[in-house]
Amino acid sequence: MSGISVYKIYQRLFQRYGPQNWWPASSRFEVMVGAILTQNTSWTNVERAIISLKRERVLSCNKLANMPHAQLAQLLTPVGYFNVKAHRLQHFCQWYDEQGGYRKLSAFETDKLRHALLGVHGVGPETADDILLYAFERPVFVIDAYTRRLFSRLGMAEDNVNYETLRQWFEQRLSRCKDRVTVFNEYHALIVLHAKQVCLARQPRCESCTLQRYCDYGD
């Protein structure tokens, strides 16, 4: 049997944790910056860097694009990979400005915008979809390591499915939702929160971190 539906799992998570009101940022542009900085990095470390960028008053497209690499890298110290991320951030900002910023990009159809974002060096599928969903408010389901892990351990997906396949798997199953942008927004945020609550690590180490706790969301 097919078991519980993808939407039902969403409802249970929502009932348990309530709305998360993501993305935690004070502007669309800050969402994009955070999406790049949080690549394989804990959010608490990203917050430190965001605070530093605000304190130095450089959290804007022009300032970030034009400041010295070394200065930006230093401000990005807490996120790790600071040389890589300083370069990615500056390259993204330059591209974003060249495209005409949010005004121009928001006129793109979702598929075109997604393709354009994926063409930017340093922007992979998850980062692109974070930006599409949380900055451009497009109905795109974000897949991350937690999502793959949770649904794999629920027995609903293969652990090594490719990104596109799993994204379309979710989107197809949630295609009849009323407000998909809101549902996709909350769903991804709830998966991340739930993962932290139940210790959804790569290899479950402690006994209490294994199946029984997140199986509440299966049958």
Place this chain on the structure above:
DNA sequence: ACCCAGGGTCATA
């Protein structure tokens, strides 16, 4: 001393 984190790119086979 480990393992892990709201990934992505590049070289290699």
Place this chain on the structure above:
DNA sequence: TATGACCATGGG
């Protein structure tokens, strides 16, 4: 197409 190395800090 599919692995593995690499990037690097901070918390548990």
